[in-house]
Amino acid sequence: MKTEITRWLARDPDPKTREELQHLINSNSEQELQERFSGRLAFGTAGLRGIVGAGPNRMNRLVIQETAMGLGKYLLATEQDAAERGVIIGFDGRPDSKRFAHETASALAAQGIKVYMTTHEAPTPMVAFGVKHFEAAAGVVVTASHNPPAYNGFKVYWGNGAQIIPPHDSGIAAQIDIATKQDIELLDLEEAKQQGLLFWLSESFYNTYRQTMKNNKLLSNHTQPDGISLAYTAMHGVGANMAEGMLADAGFTKVYSVAEQRDPDGSFPTVNFPNPEEPGAMDMVIAEAKKHNATLACANDPDADRFAVAVRTEQGEYQMLTGDQVGTLFGHYLLTHAEPGQNLVGATIVSSSLLEKVAKSVDANYYQTLTGFKWLTNVAMQQQTDESRFLFAYEEALGYTVGSEVWDKDGLSALVAFAQLTAELAANGKTIWDQLEAIYREHGLYLNAQKSIALQPGSPPIGDLLRQNPPETIAGRQVVVTDDLKISQKIYADGKAEAIDLPASDVLIYHLDDDARVVVRPSGTEPKLKCYYEVVEAMSHEDTLEHAQQRAETAMEDLINRHQSSLAG
Structure with a gap:
């Protein structure tokens, strides 16, 4: 282990993590050193995710450089035009995310791979959208989503816009292993820009995603949006500007954001665990909803790929819907609003069976996958035909995708769709609870x-x-x-x-x-x-x-x- 530590210290470009590691050595923290050097963060179908710190079993600049180098080598070996098609990179609001994203860009550009880089924090679904928009070879988002503050992650999309699945995960992992034994080559970002290898994605790209969603036919149900009100929280994440903008585009004027949780803050000061499913995480948005007697209390998780909602009851309290309830409501709503031939819906093996019953009742097509959104979207692409185009998929852990503009879960378009669903019901004198009951009575x-x-x-x-x-x-x-x-x-x-x-x-x-x-x-x-x-x-x-x-x-x-x-x- 001593040799590994010495080699790591020699390779680590970050004085902060070198100092952290040296402190562990000086204090004889054998157990901690063993844990950090007993293995390496495993690269899998969700990419990387782990605690930020020194050593190969942590998220840090060296691990990111080696990972990006391995990803680049794999792309160049498997995709003939990967260098020209390039890679889009975005990042969340955690303390190290921007630096990790820039390190990724430097490592890819050093291999001659074109990079599209967001200028500031970006919702994860926007980057997934960007892969298809630019016809890129891959996409990377530096995010730990709804994990605690100590974590960060490296999420990879393939050229089809969906998260990677086998064999790409193991292929990239093998190249990362090789990269750990080689010198790291980096290209300064300014130099990369001058060489035509780096393109900064400024506000116009963010607006392209927003405009695309505004034009999405599945988000065009403008039935009396003024008839409902909603409270919203970005949960200290990156969703607020886009969520508020998209709701405004859809005509929703009574939107109340939780000010204390609106801006990105990777320390997540007001929540114990920044996951809407965790007890207490929705407390502030529900309090905001009560203040305005809002119809809905809505949340995105910190990278805005998940959507959570609590609905006002007759008693004036707010009850959170489960992912399965939201998925069923979406399936029922979208299948009755989609164009003819857009009728393929899916869920995972651990999600409710009710969506399948709803689909069968309207002669729609249903498919089922293993857990994980990577399967839901990759399988959807294989299953859809001209006569049965993809419409909707969900997993019970609050992940939903409405239409095929984004081949991953998208908490922003889900927010708009759910608001529109609720507004249409309200215009007909009905509530979400009435609709759920009607579905339950039928199925x-x-x-x-x-x-x-x-x-x-x-x-x-x-x-x-x-x-x-x-x-x-x-x-x-x-x-x-x-x-x-x-x-x-x-x-x-x-x-x-x-x-x-x-x-x-x-x-x-x-x-x-x-x-x-x-x-x-x-x-x-x-x-x-x-x-x-x-x-x-x-x-x-x-x-x-x-x-x-x-x-x-x-x-x-x-x-x-x-x-x-x-x-x-």
Whole structure:
């Protein structure tokens, strides 16, 4: 390890991280040094993400330079015109993001690759949009999205505008490994500009994204936008200017931004965890909504690719919608507003099954993928045809894409679409709650929950055990079909099997006789299990939404408790 540390100190261009590392050496912080040098931040389908600090297992300038060098080498080796097509780069508001983005640009330009660089912080979906707009070979966003302040990340898009998937992830990773053993070549940004290798993307590019969204037919439902009001927070991220501008373009005049959270601040001073799903993260925007008696309390996460919303109830309180509820509402709304032939919608294996039911009821096409937006958009491109063009996809973790202007989740266009959906309902004397109830009455009330289960240390891999002894019942319900994604087979209770068209993944999905579902994702490294549960409660004409909800919650509690007990036993 001593040799590695010495070599790292010699290569590290940043006096700040060199000093940090030297301090750890001087104080004999063996455990900390071991953790930082035991491996390297793994480059995967989401690129890189990790804590900022010194060493190969942290985010820092040297790791960024080596990563950018590896990305450039891979692009030049696999894409014939990569240098001319170039790479678009953007960054969020975290303290190191701009510097990391500039280091990336220097490393790519040194290889003769053209770079389009945003002049200031940019929403992640805007960069994804830019890949297609410039017909670039790739895109990079320096962002840790909704992770805590100590983190940063390096997110990569391929030339199709979607996040990278195999084999590109492993191909780039292999080139990064080679780059760690080579001298780093960098080109000064001013020099790159003079050589015609660097193009700064100023306000006109930001306006191009905004204008494109304004012209998006799926965001052109201008039904009485003055009829609703909404509070908004950028959660100390990069979304405010664009969100406010796009809402204004769509005619929404009653928009109230949370001033304390409006501007980028990577220390996230007013939230414990800058993720709208976390308890307390929406408190300030809900308080702002209450102050104005607003219809909606809306949030983007710090890089503006996710969208969250709380809706005012009859009692004047605000209740947050789940990602599945928003996804279902979007699917229903867009499928009834899209042009003929634009009817392909998708969700992930752990998202609610309700979108599929809604799609089938209007003869639309539905597809399903593994978790992760990289799959939702890449598969959509493969699945769509002239007769069935892509319309919408979502994942339950608050990610939505409306139309194909951006081949990734886009919290900004989702914000506008949801406001328009709400305004149209209001113009017809209805609320979001009325619409959800109408969908539930037609298709059933779908309730989804996720629970991580810790198993006994030292116990055998749970996935293997479940495959050796397949459960015939779960919580008193018959298992009618098991999807085993490790072997890509759908296995029926009578033993019949058919192929599943999904990449192999260590996931088991149990479909039960009352339409309930249990998804099990075993951990390969620790005795832990991620479980996703779904229950379906039919609603009669006499039923109230409240009573059906109570029944669903009781059924969910029973399913979770009994399933967990069976695994622990």
